[in-house]
Amino acid sequence: MKLRVRRTKEEIQRILMKYPISGLTNTQFCNQFKLSESALYNWIKENKNQEHGGFIPVTIKSNIKEDKNLSAEIATHIDIKIELPTGLIVKIPMTADPKWLSAFIKELQ
Numbered sequence: 001m002k003l004r005v006r007r008t009k010e011e012i013q014r015i016l017m018k019y020p021i022s023g024l025t026n027t028q029f030c031n032q033f034k035l036s037e038s039a040l041y042n043w044i045k046e047n048k049n050q051e052h053g054g055f056i057p058v059t060i061k062s063n064i065k066e067d068k069n070l071s072a073e074i075a076t077h078i079d080i081k082i083e084l085p086t087g088l089i090v091k092i093p094m095t096a097d098p099k100w101l102s103a104f105i106k107e108l109q
Contacts, residue, residue: 005034012043017085
């Protein structure tokens, strides 16, 4: 009989973030983290049904001191950087069309 390992929500989240980018089969991935495939599927299902409705918490970071007089010329050299849970970083020009940006974000969900 296998001994069950209890994991915290944070541990589960870290494992789930590695799952889509691991390049492993489900069996290999589960063996690596010593969990059953049914546990993995349950975690994925629970993660999709979380209260945030599929949204990922966002932290806004800025390397620029707030300046209400920031010129349009300077703003064209600033990118919006989106870092996905998979580690992929997407840079979008600050001058991107808001409708396009909205559609792009919807596609990420």
